[in-house]
Amino acid sequence: MYTTYDTSIQSPHSFISQEVFGKAKKMGPDDLVLTLxxxxxxxxxxAVINRTGETIAFGGDLLAVTDTQMDREYLxxxxxxxxxxxxxxxxATGNIIVHLGAEKVGRFLIPIPPFAEQERVFGKVAAALSLLQTYSPEE
Structure with a gap:
C-alpha cells in the first residue's frame, strides 16, 4: 500500500464488484488506513489518508482509523x-513476515495537543517538506 500511495490515496488503483464492496471493510473520505x-x-x-472524496473498500491486513477528533494530517x-x-x-512480531496487531497500535503513545496546535504543527511540517522538495543542490 505505502509503495503505491506514499501518504495519500488520490485515486484507487484497483476496483472490486459491488457485491464484494458491500461485504468489505470500508474507510470514508479523510480516514486513515495503516499497514499491519x-x-x-x-x-x-x-499510514495513508483517503483523499478520494468517496468511501472506499480495503482488504488485507490493514487497520482503518475512521473516528477520531484529531487533525488527520497531524495524525x-x-x-x-x-x-x-x-x-x-x-x-512488531515475526521475522520473515512482520506483524503489528490493532491492539498494539491502540497502545501507541501519540502526543495530542489542542486541535489548533495540531494544525499549526502540520503546517510547519508541510512548509519544511515543501522546501525540501524544491531544493536543488545545483542552486
Whole structure:
C-alpha cells in the first residue's frame, strides 16, 4: 500500500464488484488506513489518508482509523515520526513476515495537543517538506 500511495490515496488503483464492496471493510473520505503486515518492521504501521472524496473498500491486513477528533494530517505526521517508528518496531512480531496487531497500535503513545496546535504543527511540517522538495543542490 505505502509503495503505491506514499501518504495519500488520490485515486484507487484497483476496483472490486459491488457485491464484494458491500461485504468489505470500508474507510470514508479523510480516514486513515495503516499497514499491519509487511516484510520488515520499518514498513508496518505506515499510514495513508483517503483523499478520494468517496468511501472506499480495503482488504488485507490493514487497520482503518475512521473516528477520531484529531487533525488527520497531524495524525499522519505523528504516525510517520521517528518516535512512533520506534514504537512500531518494538511492537512488531515475526521475522520473515512482520506483524503489528490493532491492539498494539491502540497502545501507541501519540502526543495530542489542542486541535489548533495540531494544525499549526502540520503546517510547519508541510512548509519544511515543501522546501525540501524544491531544493536543488545545483542552486
Amino acid at each position: 503486515t509487511g516484510e520488515n518492521n520499518v514498513d508496518i504501521g505506515r 499522519l505526521v505523528a504516525l510517520h515520526s521517528p518516535a512512533l517508528g520506534k514504537q512500531r518496531t518494538q511492537a
